[in-house]
Amino acid sequence: MQLEAMDRELMCSGHVGCPGCGATIAMRFALKTLGEKTIMVLPACCWSVIAGPFPQSSLKIPVIHTAFETGGATASGVRAALDMRGDEETTVVVWAGDGGTFDIGFQALSGAVERNENFIYICYDNEAYMNTGIQRSSSTPYGAWTTTTSGSDWKKLRKKNIVEALVAHRIPYAATANIAYPEDLVRKVRKARETKGSRFLHIYASCPTGWRIPAEMSVRIARMAVQTNIFPLYEVENGIDYTINVKPREYLVREYFKLQGRFRHLSEEDLDQIQGMVNEDWERLLRKAGERA
Amino acid sequence: MKKVLEGSQAVAEAVRLAKVQVISAYPITPQTHIVEILSDYVATGRMNAKYLRVESEHSCMAALIGAQSAGVRTFTATCSQGLALMHELLHWAAGARLPIVMGEVNRALAPGWNIWCDQTDSLAQRDTGWMQLYCEDSQEVLDATILAYRLAERVNLPTMVVLDAFYLSHTYEPVDVPEQEEVDRFLPPYKPAFTLDPGHPYSLSPLVTPNAYMEMRHDIALAMEDALAIFDEVEGEFARIMGRRYGAVEEIDTDDADVIFVTSGAVTSTVRLVLEELRSRGEKVGALKIKLFRPFPTEAVRRALSKGRKAVVVDRNYSFGASGIFAQEVRAALCNAPGHPPVFGYIAGLGGRDITTQMLSHIYFEVKESEAPLRESVWVGRQEVNRAT
Numbered sequence: 190m191q192l193e194a195m196d197r198e199l200m201c202s203g204h205v206g207c208p209g210c211g212a213t214i215a216m217r218f219a220l221k222t223l224g225e226k227t228i229m230v231l232p233a234c235c236w237s238v239i240a241g242p243f244p245q246s247s248l249k250i251p252v253i254h255t256a257f258e259t260g261g262a263t264a265s266g267v268r269a270a271l272d273m274r275g276d277e278e279t280t281v282v283v284w285a286g287d288g289g290t291f292d293i294g295f296q297a298l299s300g301a302v303e304r305n306e307n308f309i310y311i312c313y314d315n316e317a318y319m320n321t322g323i324q325r326s327s328s329t330p331y332g333a334w335t336t337t338t339s340g341s342d343w344k345k346l347r348k349k350n351i352v353e354a355l356v357a358h359r360i361p362y363a364a365t366a367n368i369a370y371p372e373d374l375v376r377k378v379r380k381a382r383e384t385k386g387s388r389f390l391h392i393y394a395s396c397p398t399g400w401r402i403p404a405e406m407s408v409r410i411a412r413m414a415v416q417t418n419i420f421p422l423y424e425v426e427n428g429i430d431y432t433i434n435v436k437p438r439e440y441l442v443r444e445y446f447k448l449q450g451r452f453r454h455l456s457e458e459d460l461d462q463i464q465g466m467v468n469e470d471w472e473r474l475l476r477k478a479g480e481r482a
Numbered sequence: 483m484k485k486v487l488e489g490s491q492a493v494a495e496a497v498r499l500a501k502v503q504v505i506s507a508y509p510i511t512p513q514t515h516i517v518e519i520l521s522d523y524v525a526t527g528r529m530n531a532k533y534l535r536v537e538s539e540h541s542c543m544a545a546l547i548g549a550q551s552a553g554v555r556t557f558t559a560t561c562s563q564g565l566a567l568m569h570e571l572l573h574w575a576a577g578a579r580l581p582i583v584m585g586e587v588n589r590a591l592a593p594g595w596n597i598w599c600d601q602t603d604s605l606a607q608r609d610t611g612w613m614q615l616y617c618e619d620s621q622e623v624l625d626a627t628i629l630a631y632r633l634a635e636r637v638n639l640p641t642m643v644v645l646d647a648f649y650l651s652h653t654y655e656p657v658d659v660p661e662q663e664e665v666d667r668f669l670p671p672y673k674p675a676f677t678l679d680p681g682h683p684y685s686l687s688p689l690v691t692p693n694a695y696m697e698m699r700h701d702i703a704l705a706m707e708d709a710l711a712i713f714d715e716v717e718g719e720f721a722r723i724m725g726r727r728y729g730a731v732e733e734i735d736t737d738d739a740d741v742i743f744v745t746s747g748a749v750t751s752t753v754r755l756v757l758e759e760l761r762s763r764g765e766k767v768g769a770l771k772i773k774l775f776r777p778f779p780t781e782a783v784r785r786a787l788s789k790g791r792k793a794v795v796v797d798r799n800y801s802f803g804a805s806g807i808f809a810q811e812v813r814a815a816l817c818n819a820p821g822h823p824p825v826f827g828y829i830a831g832l833g834g835r836d837i838t839t840q841m842l843s844h845i846y847f848e849v850k851e852s853e854a855p856l857r858e859s860v861w862v863g864r865q866e867v868n869r870a871t
């Protein structure tokens with residue numbers, strides 16, 4: 190693996206993430222790539238806790254913690270101030286969960302990227318509100334149990350396609366990434382850092398605690414999400430040019446679902462139906478990338 | 483230089499003179515003139531600032547929290563629904579000790595939709611940790627806005643400059659606009675107490691356990707207490723350069739007064755007229771104008787009102803289930819002062835209804851003739867309502 194600045198470490202051990210937390214892996218690789226000249230805006234999410242309680246911090250960069258729904262707006266303000274101070278070098282990065290991005294922070298994010306604010310917005314996606322104890326978000330996938338989609342009320346709605354929503358804003362750069370593909374992740378963070386304007390990264394970050402999987406399965410599950418086409422790795426430039434980065438081996442989704450406690454209740458018919466949805470989404474993506482007529 | 487300005491223009495002039503670096507705003511009547519003028523100042527280069535045209539008031543305050551934390555002077559203006567939408571972040575701005583300054587145009591809250599004057603919007607934010615200055619005329623609006631920066635940056639707490647919808651925001655008056663050089667002498671460039679800086683990485687507003695939270699809150703409480711003296715100091719500096727001074731409170735004819743009105747905002751001007759008229763008829767009446775609402779100038783209020791036999795608070799606001807909000811504060815300030823006068827509470831002018839001189843002299847005579855208040859609040863100027871049954 191050729192990873193840039195592999196020995197640069199801007200995240201300390203001793204953080205309070207759960208064992209196997211995908212969000213901490215995502216942060217570690219992102220910071221290695223972003224470097225010291227970074228200011229991070231951190232709306233409420235698991236990372237508000239993982240970063241450590243006052244007076245400690247597990248991050249060696251300046252961080253401004255901010256209200257749950259304000260990532261896009263707070264970062265706009267930080268950027269404006271740096272510009273007024275003549276600091277064009279420092280990168281402003283929002284680090285938010287799926288809830289803070291897909292749901293409550295969506296308005297501020299949409300507003301900011303419509304203005305093409307010059308920052309990177311990174312959403313680490315663990316597919317539920319994990320900080321508050323595994324409640325569903327609009328990123329929670331079809332079929333999942335959460336504490337607010339429990340029993341027979343498991344989620345019967347699709348996951349919101351956040352990247353497509355961002356692409357519709359015609360931002361300079363939007364991409365998906367995954368903790369099981371660090372080379373691809375690092376390349377995308379670097380590309381985002383070198384692009385100007387609004388940049389969006391959607392990072393798949395498994396959550397053993399919330400998904401009811403063993404900690405040591407975290408990265409394996411993440412890899413399977415790509416290989417089943419559940420979470421394709423692709424990037425979109427200027428809202429137009431699609432590139433699919435990894436051609437998966439197209440495992441069946443049931444192999445991914447069977448390993449996770451959050452999907453335990455699903456029947457074979459449910460899994461067939463989900464397979465159909467995944468296939469349909471993948472075909473659509475291939476068409477957008479010009480790989481299917 | 484004397485100019486004829488709207489209250490909104492007075493705010494904008496002050497913001498220009500204060501050399502604000504980041505402005506963010508979302509339009510809402512009757513704040514719009516302020517933010518339109520500022521947008522023009524930035525577009526035409528009269529101000530060297532960034533103007534963030536955000537998608538909501540909530541994002542506006544979040545953006546200013548970000549900008550101020552990154553070390554620059556900031557401004558916004560809003561009112562009513564917009565201020566209510568900001569509520570969560572008003573707490574945040576104060577808790578994060580950021581000296582953000584806001585122009586707040588007092589407008590009624592819906593429903594029903596009402597764009598006219600009412601103080602409930604700003605007073606409902608009294609517990610957020612913002613300092614609040616209520617202004618009587620456009621000169622005071624301009625002066626208070628410039629002063630607010632000096633005050634906020636000394637205390638490290640955000641400050642709201644409050645002006646009445648339309649009575650001030652859209653009314654033209656002669657205003658003495660100071661020279662840039664005078665303002666520069668009064669207001670040095672912003673030196674943040676802490677800032678986001680990759681060279682010195684800090685974590686701002688992180689998770690705080692019960693171990694430290696209370697001390698942080700206590701620090702804010704102490705800062706608010708100190709702000710009373712700092713306000714006087716800063717006003718003194720302002721007066722030395724500009725020749726104008728207002729006081730946290732202003733006593734008008736209180737020394738020999740039996741009945742003392744308590745007012746805030748533009749209605750104080752109306753009370754001044756009523757006082758002239760009543761005094762000419764030999765009535766012993768005075769007034770106490772409260773400019774500084776947070777921190778509340780408890781001692782000054784006690785001192786002034788203890789001179790009279792009765793205090794009467796005119797509130798253009800209401801706290802449902804309680805009373806007028808200034809009346810509550812005045813009662814709280816007086817209750818531990820031995821032998822304090824009774825406090826009469828009157829509710830007037832909600833949602834932009836005029837508070838007339840007749841109304842005020844009626845209040846005066848009613849209070850003069852009553853030994854003690856029969857009710858916490860008397861609503862004046864109400865019409866008969868025919869209710870369908």
Ligand SMILES: Cc1ncc(C[n+]2csc(CCOP(=O)(O)OP(=O)(O)O)c2C)c(N)n1
Pocket residue numbers: 233234235236257258285286287288289290315316317318319320321326
């Ligand atoms: C206005 C507001 N509502 C609710 C909360 C409570 N809250 C804090 S974090 C969180 C969930 C965060 O979910 P997500 O963004 O997915 O991040 P995760 O915790 O999963 O990492 C919630 C609901 C809050 N802080 N603010």
Ligand SMILES: [Mg+2]
Pocket residue numbers: 286287288314315316317318319
């Ligand atoms: Mg989440």
